Amino acid sequence: MAQPADQAQGAQPKRPDPLDRVYTWPHFLIVEFIGLMVFVVLLFLVSVLLKAPLLDLAQPEYTPNPAKAPWYFLSLQELLLHMHPSLAGVIVPGAVLLLIAAIPYFDKDERGTGVWFTTRMGVDIYRYSFIYTTIWVTALVLFDEFVGTKPVLRLLGLPDSAVEFLGNIVIPVIVMLTVFLLLAWLVKRRWPNADRRHVFIAMFTVYVASFIVLTIIGSFFRGESMYLVWPWELTHPH
């Protein structure tokens, strides 16, 4: 043990600290403080340079075209174009939130806690899943825009009610589950060592990537009457 006088001068005790800790003041607080200052300065700069929009007074009789939800709900608005409203607006987001909340109760192996992506394999699985999801989501949106399930079902000569039920509910549910479960299977096949944590990395990435891709499509590729357009063809809502 160091003498009390040495300790009072800031000397560290001789016995090694098993957790390898340092004083919060100043070592941690300085990092926190600099981060906070950079962040606040950036926010202030943005607020000096960019005006928050304020359009005309609300006119309930006059619907702008297109009418879009706030950006963080655009992924749900996009789903709405492809399936039954209850599915897109309530059941899918509700199920996703429940699944996310339940993650810790199914993935309990504490090895690798505090390490980004757990292992090198985790990084590969994350990249693979991100690309996999991006391709699927883009392809499905394009398919529904230019072909669609309902015309195909009508070609088969099904009655309208069956077309609605299959096209709005059954097929979307099957497709979403397939995208999700197929990935788990592919990951297990490609990385035989992948344990539950690594499969969860793949599945959570489906959520991350589809949120990002759908939000980008909704913000930059949906124009008049929510038809697909290129970003440079976007017109102001009118």
Next chain:
Amino acid sequence: MAGNGEAKGSQQTGLFDRVWSWLKSTELFRSIYQNDYPRDRRTRVMVLTNNLFLHLHPNLVTRYSIDYRYTWGLGGLSLATFIILALTGAFLMFYYVPAVPDAYFSIRAFDTDVALGQFFRNLHRWAAHTMVIVVMLHMFRVFYTGSYKGPRKFNWVIGVFLYMLTLLMSFTGYLLPWDQLAYWAITVGVNIGGAVPFVGDQVRRILLAGFDITGATLVRWYTLHVIFLPLIAFWMMLLHFYRVRKDGFSATKPIPIEDHPILGKVKE
């Protein structure tokens, strides 16, 4: 400055030093700031325990916590945006009138007639969007570092509630300017969320305080936006921070499976 002045002890001569040490000896100063400038073990600990806000931290942190590439500070920045929003929001409340069509004109006047009004409205708006992004990124960080495991299970669940509250706070605020953007974005949003099976109509009626978006909707959402949701969110944040301390922050020496994929070898 404070540190230097004191270190010279009795040899100090400069005017600043003399005024400073007089100030520090006053009863008023000592009642506010209870310890010397933190320079040694004792005062470094005291400065944390004596200050309510710093007291959110432990006295010691692991070396891993100091690497900003671990959390990118995202949890702390979520809190920072929340505080900025509470302060700028209170300023907006001085002038905002939750009525149709006064709401719109009060916002417009806030931009043009109030000193720094435009700036503070911009700040409130951009901080709100930023908070949604930062909270999501924080959630992604916690997931990809596996920090939801073991004792932190329930704090992850609290986090999911905070995520929903963040979205709701932003969404209820979206209607308040009562311009075309607000009105129709909320119309679309309520149609998305109102598609609840079986009780959809009832849910829509509760959300809208009627069948359409009217002045009654505005009052309802205003109340949720400025009091109800922030109070719940604040309370949940206290729980969240308490649990981060109690469960132990995840940045300890990892139980390795392999070497660290991003930062190189796991530090020994």
